[in-house]
Amino acid sequence: MTANVIVSGSLRNRLAIILTGGAALLALVLYLVVRALAAQVAQQGQDNILSASMSSVLDTAVIRDGRVMLDFPYSSFSMLNTQADDRVFYAIYEGETLLSGYDWLVVPDDLAPENTLFETTTINGDHLRVATGSRVLIGSDGPRNVSVSIAQTQDALSNTLNGISRNVAFLGLGFFLMSSALAIWAASTTSGQMRRLTTSVTRRGPQDLSPVTKAVPSEMAPLVGSLNTFMSRLDHTLTQSEDFIAEAAHRIRTPLATVRSHAEATLQRVDREDNRKSLQAMVRAIDESSRTAGQLLDHAMVTFRAENLEMSQVDLVELLQELVLGMTPVAEMKDITITMKVEGPATLLGDAILLQNALRNLIDNALKYAPAETRLLVEVSRSPTLSVSVYDEGQGFAPDEIETLSGRFVRGKNMGNKVGSGLGLTIAQEVAVAHGGKLILSNRPEGGACVTLFF
Amino acid sequence: MRYLVLLILLLAPFGILAREWEDLQVFGSSDRPPLRILSSTDTSFFAPIIEDFIAMSPNTSVEYFVTGTVELDQMFRAAPDQFDIVISSAMDLQLKLANDGFSSTVMNVDHPDWAQWHNSLFAFTSEPAAIVINRKAFDGLNIPGRRQDLIQLMRDHPDRFQGRVGTYDVRQSGLGYLFATQDARATETYWRLTEVMGRVGAKLYCCSGQMIDDLRSGDLIMAYNVLGSYAQAQAAISDDLMVILPSEFPTTMMRTILASAAAPDPQRADRFVRHLLKLQSVGDPAIFPLPPLAVSEDFQTQRTINLDPALMTYLDQMKREAFIREWEDAIVQVD
Numbered sequence: 001m002t003a004n005v006i007v008s009g010s011l012r013n014r015l016a017i018i019l020t021g022g023a024a025l026l027a028l029v030l031y032l033v034v035r036a037l038a039a040q041v042a043q044q045g046q047d048n049i050l051s052a053s054m055s056s057v058l059d060t061a062v063i064r065d066g067r068v069m070l071d072f073p074y075s076s077f078s079m080l081n082t083q084a085d086d087r088v089f090y091a092i093y094e095g096e097t098l099l100s101g102y103d104w105l106v107v108p109d110d111l112a113p114e115n116t117l118f119e120t121t122t123i124n125g126d127h128l129r130v131a132t133g134s135r136v137l138i139g140s141d142g143p144r145n146v147s148v149s150i151a152q153t154q155d156a157l158s159n160t161l162n163g164i165s166r167n168v169a170f171l172g173l174g175f176f177l178m179s180s181a182l183a184i185w186a187a188s189t190t191s192g193q194m195r196r197l198t199t200s201v202t203r204r205g206p207q208d209l210s211p212v213t214k215a216v217p218s219e220m221a222p223l224v225g226s227l228n229t230f231m232s233r234l235d236h237t238l239t240q241s242e243d244f245i246a247e248a249a250h251r252i253r254t255p256l257a258t259v260r261s262h263a264e265a266t267l268q269r270v271d272r273e274d275n276r277k278s279l280q281a282m283v284r285a286i287d288e289s290s291r292t293a294g295q296l297l298d299h300a301m302v303t304f305r306a307e308n309l310e311m312s313q314v315d316l317v318e319l320l321q322e323l324v325l326g327m328t329p330v331a332e333m334k335d336i337t338i339t340m341k342v343e344g345p346a347t348l349l350g351d352a353i354l355l356q357n358a359l360r361n362l363i364d365n366a367l368k369y370a371p372a373e374t375r376l377l378v379e380v381s382r383s384p385t386l387s388v389s390v391y392d393e394g395q396g397f398a399p400d401e402i403e404t405l406s407g408r409f410v411r412g413k414n415m416g417n418k419v420g421s422g423l424g425l426t427i428a429q430e431v432a433v434a435h436g437g438k439l440i441l442s443n444r445p446e447g448g449a450c451v452t453l454f455f
Numbered sequence: 456m457r458y459l460v461l462l463i464l465l466l467a468p469f470g471i472l473a474r475e476w477e478d479l480q481v482f483g484s485s486d487r488p489p490l491r492i493l494s495s496t497d498t499s500f501f502a503p504i505i506e507d508f509i510a511m512s513p514n515t516s517v518e519y520f521v522t523g524t525v526e527l528d529q530m531f532r533a534a535p536d537q538f539d540i541v542i543s544s545a546m547d548l549q550l551k552l553a554n555d556g557f558s559s560t561v562m563n564v565d566h567p568d569w570a571q572w573h574n575s576l577f578a579f580t581s582e583p584a585a586i587v588i589n590r591k592a593f594d595g596l597n598i599p600g601r602r603q604d605l606i607q608l609m610r611d612h613p614d615r616f617q618g619r620v621g622t623y624d625v626r627q628s629g630l631g632y633l634f635a636t637q638d639a640r641a642t643e644t645y646w647r648l649t650e651v652m653g654r655v656g657a658k659l660y661c662c663s664g665q666m667i668d669d670l671r672s673g674d675l676i677m678a679y680n681v682l683g684s685y686a687q688a689q690a691a692i693s694d695d696l697m698v699i700l701p702s703e704f705p706t707t708m709m710r711t712i713l714a715s716a717a718a719p720d721p722q723r724a725d726r727f728v729r730h731l732l733k734l735q736s737v738g739d740p741a742i743f744p745l746p747p748l749a750v751s752e753d754f755q756t757q758r759t760i761n762l763d764p765a766l767m768t769y770l771d772q773m774k775r776e777a778f779i780r781e782w783e784d785a786i787v788q789v790d
Contacts, residue, residue, distance in 0.1 A: 070771075072768070075765070077764045078765030078768075080764050081761075084573075085571075085572045085573035085574070085763075087553075087554045087764070088767065100771050101772075
């Protein structure tokens with residue numbers, strides 16, 4: 001089925017890729033956002049300590065004997081102690097003059113008084129966070145501006161950040177894995193609905209064109225609706241053509257019967273040998289045509305009834321006996337003896353008319369193709385399953401045709417000049433299938449064909 | 456003695472080495488340049504350690520330079536590429552060296568966290584500052600247990616102590632300055648003690664060794680803030696000396712080592728630091744004659760000076776000036 005469907009991608013894969021891709025993206029965003037937040041919080045922590053240290057130094061600024069003095073406490077630097085033993089630098093300026101500390105640590109120009117400025121700089125390959133503040137002292141000779149910068153390396157900070165990053169990475173990974181599992185589950189659930197619909201459509205018999213009645217998700221409703229509409233149209237068309245054939249066959253049969261009776265009547269009155277031959281040929285042709293029309297009618301009937309079987313207990317033996325009795329005159333015309341072999345009572349729950357039709361076609365076929373002065377055996381067997389076989393002593397089926405012969409309008413090669421519609425075996429097979437059975441064709445080892453209906 | 460002792464004279468032509476050292480010894484012989492150790496610790500304490508190092512790494516020679524803590528700091532800052540190892544008792548100066556990037560890191564050393572800083576400065580001894588007295592000269596006086604007792608003694612007997620009390624000159628000695636600032640930080644008694652010592656005309660010393668010598672000779676009857684490890688070593692020989700750890704708190708210093716970031720042979724310097732720290736942890740007195748690190752329980756009672764950036768506080772130019780001015784006001788008596 002799928003062999004001649006053009007496939008472009010897979011809904012399940014597409015869904016899974018979109019969902020897992022989305023999850024990966026979200027996990028990445030989560031990682032980046034949390035990491036950025038953590039960096040901000042950690043930096044805030046360092047800034048607070050640097051600011052406190054800087055203020056504690058700046059607060060001690062006084063003017064003594066005309067000089068700016070800062071007698072800052074031990075705690076100003078001890079509070080900067082970190083787990084990673086971060087290095088500390090500082091500079092104390094009065095205006096542009098370095099009072100003490102590291103001279104390379106320059107106070108920024110744009111520093112507003114009573115304001116703390118934070119910056120990150122790199123000096124000799126070390127990342128430093130610098131907090132700078134300033135104060136104005138009023139001396140006897142006017143205002144004097146004192147500024148203090150405290151700088152610290154960021155080892156502890158980056159250690160903390162690395163720790164947090166690692167944890168957040170695990171969190172992101174976990175989130176991604178769970179989302180992926182969820183995505184795959186969602187994708188397969190969704191495609192499962194499709195697969196179930198596909199299975200229910202695929203499992204149908206070739207004749208089943210009834211609408212899909214199973215509940216389907218709303219997204220699939222339009223597709224299933226279209227499918228149902230399409231199938232009902234197809235069903236309608238099929239029925240119409242079957243009806244047409246039946247109607248045509250029926251219409252042809254009646255005039256044919258009229259023509260045949262005229263032809264026979266004329267045959268009684270005609271004496272010339274060549275005219276008689278022509279008329280006899282005509283009668284035979286009419287017979288074949290009406291037989292074909294009958295089979296067409298049978299087939300249409302079988303097709304119709306197969307969908308609405310009228311079940312009842314059918315006695316196969318009785319049915320066969322009636323059929324054989326009815327066919328005996330035809331058999332006698334060809335000097336064919338019909339024998340019945342019955343193991344015992346054989347009843348079956350089935351459609352009597354269909355069964356009769358199928359069996360009649362089997363025997364009719366056998367009579368038609370069997371050579372004159374041969375025997376025909378009709379056997380009812382109950383093991384392994386209930387079956388009816390018809391054996392003849394003709395030339396049998398061509399081995400390469402056994403598989404295909406039961407198709408519609410297929411005719412065997414070994415039939416010589418016999419006229420036939422090719423519908424007999426088809427009808428038998430369709431009846432068998434309608435009853436849950438099958439039709440098996442074979443050749444007997446001692447010669448002749450064997451057709452068996454298993455139920 | 457397996458080590459070769461050379462005199463300073465031999466090295467006189469070599470630039471930076473041409474100055475005067477308190478001591479300079481060369482250990483081992485090698486065709487490679489020697490490992491240069493700049494130290495404030497007396498050679499006798501380090502000789503067995505260096506010999507052990509040479510025994511472990513053949514074809515190594517070591518030059519051991521001894522000088523005062525302040526000089527040591529200045530010399531090393533001026534020429535960090537001339538030395539591989541710096542050992543000093545002035546924790547503050549050492550920490551500042553490490554802070555200023557003069558030290559290289561020695562990673563993954565099994566060493567207590569409180570005894571190292573920035574993986575580059577490692578403490579390897581615990582040495583309290585002690586009161587040392589000359590037992591003979593102290594005859595008849597109560598043995599002081601606390602600083603307060605010292606003050607009382609000197610106030611009660613100014614004549615006996617006059618000119619016979621010694622302590623560090625904090626202007627010259629880095630270790631003396633460290634002890635003084637830590638004392639001053641911890642207790643107000645320090646300033647009263649300094650003032651009383653000044654009143655009895657305290658003698659000021661650059662180094663513990665000289666104070667101990669004067670104590671033994673009887674020139675001093677008491678010295679304050681003497682390096683306990685040196686005093687103990689001498690007290691073991693001389694019965695006259697008595698080492699007293701102030702009972703309220705003995706200020707305890709940790710001797711520290713760092714490998715120069717500009718060391719000519721960084722791997723060898725790294726190896727020496729590891730070797731020293733290993734000897735410290737083993738603590739065999741025959742090889743490691745210095746007092747090993749105090750175990751953590753003693754840590755609080757001994758009041759060990761923490762290795763942290765706060766040590767840089769009193770190194771601040773303004774703070775130092777102010778402290779020394781105050782110290783001079785207290786101890787240098789204007790008659």
